[in-house]
Amino acid sequence: MARVWVYDRIQSKKYRDAVAKAKAAKRKPPNRYLVMYYDKTGKQRSESVPTRARADLRVAELSSALLTGTYTDPVVAKVKFAEVAEKWLESRTRIKPSTWWKYRGLLDNHVLPEWGNVALNAIEREDVALWVARLLKPTEEDGSNLSPSTARLAFRVLSMVLEWCVPRRLAVNPARGVELPVVPEADHVYLTYEQVEALAAAAGELRTKYKRPTAAAAVNRALILFLAYTGVRWGEAAALRVRNVDLDNRRVRIVATLYEIKGGQVEGLPKSGKPRTVPLPASLVDELRPLIAGRGPEDRVFTTSRGKPLRKANWRRREFLPALRKAGLDVDGFTPHKLRHTAASLAIAAGADVKVVQSMLGHADASITLNVYGHLFPDRLDEVASTLDARRRAVLEARQNGPEAA
Known part of the structure; x- marks a missing residue:
């Protein structure tokens, strides 16, 4: 049996009756096609689609994902970000307590207010990029007025949670490739x-x-x-x-x-x-x-x-x-x-x-x-070049004067 196939529900009397009932009530009839497949665990699953073209496209997508190991369960991908963020934070057992609480603060103050109620599979790269931009904007422009370094930290926490969801819940991390603000070089002060x-x-x-x-x-x-x-x-x-x-x-x-x-x-x-x-x-x-x-x-x-x-x-x-x-x-x-x-x-x-x-x-x-x-380290380029030159000249002079001079 094929691992992914299309089932036309028109063959089922139960489906035909459902369509007739929907039309009588002037409602949209249920989708005609089911894309059937066995997931990585061998469990049979199905997804309904309205047209044969959409069904064939989904068959190709699922076949490729199952073959390459990039398949993600659409059910677990619909879970809210806040739920997996809490699980991710709970799993951080090898970090220092101060780092754990820093992550906790970034999640509570900047990440969860934006993404907490969003389903994982609804998070798009462009939305993440816009969120990073808003973190930097002044509060009077509906931004968070964060410094570039803090904005990068908030993004990093979001990205780490999403990366943790790959490949079971997400095929790829939608935060990958988002352009981040440049942190200006620190102006260090050194006392004498x-x-x-x-x-x-x-x-x-x-x-x-x-x-x-x-x-x-x-x-x-x-x-x-x-x-x-x-x-x-x-x-x-x-x-x-x-x-x-x-x-x-x-x-x-x-x-x-x-x-x-x-x-x-x-x-x-x-x-x-x-x-x-x-x-x-x-x-x-x-x-x-x-x-x-x-x-x-x-x-x-x-x-x-x-x-x-x-x-x-x-x-x-x-x-x-x-x-x-x-x-x-x-x-x-x-x-x-x-x-x-x-x-x-x-x-x-x-x-x-x-x-x-x-x-x-x-x-x-x-x-x-x-x-x-x-x-702060001294520029020794000229010193090195002068030493190299002096030693080369000594060798050249020895070669010109012959073995006796050397």
Whole structure:
């Protein structure tokens, strides 16, 4: 028996009676043809179509899909996007909690409001492209006024859910090939040694309106110096424990980071997913020693005056920004994370190569380091060309003067 065939329902008395009844009631009669087929599981299915031409076309489509393995069940393809999005998110068990909640937020705020009630097989590529464009438009133009980077993230979540549906529910991902907004290159700000020292000093001298030290004043100086001279991420510094600091060998082992999720803190692996060791400048040993002295190995190095873990948003607002103003460093958009950029720029200026900077910052690949900091590495093209030229001239001169001269 053929796997896909056409059945003419006119052969059935039941169908002829249904047609006559519909005509008497001046209603549209039921479709005459059934496209019959066995799906991938061997289950017999059927689809009704009005004309023989449409039936033959559907036979060709189904035959090709079943032969090439691209067949999708039309029933499961009609499910609403919101239903499969929840299943997709539930299946993300190997990602960090912070990433899971980021996906949750993007779905709830940007993806589901647009696509939640839409059937999977009704999502078209051009509609996705228009949605991306609306994400970028100002709110007064009925847009979402998102930045290009956030719009790309929202699109990525939509695309990942749709890709997850291929091939069982969708033959292809309709989001593939959609043109995305260009993210402008970040304008990094790098502090000088003098500015780092001024910021650290100001942070350590912060006082409340009652002239008492702020909650983190006792650790601010060492924390800012640590961030600016090691390139450690803020969450990694906040998670650092005494047992991972080796002052004698000037090494710090980064094994964890703190994520802030729904008002709480969760400790997890560093962003790269792997621990790493970073060098500690000798001048920082004396800065860190008082914070470690008399502490247990599981105690955190950087805490509030009450021994509580630092919270990034609170520390930035109550400690970091006031210290910037106090130090006279009114740099627009300067955040604690940009101390990491500062560390990279100072290391490169000190002669560190790409692999050293990659290792220090914990980048998964050297290409990431080059993409972000490539412009900081000195242009040595002329130096290389001059060296090549000098060595070639030496060989040519030796050949001209003969073996004795060489």
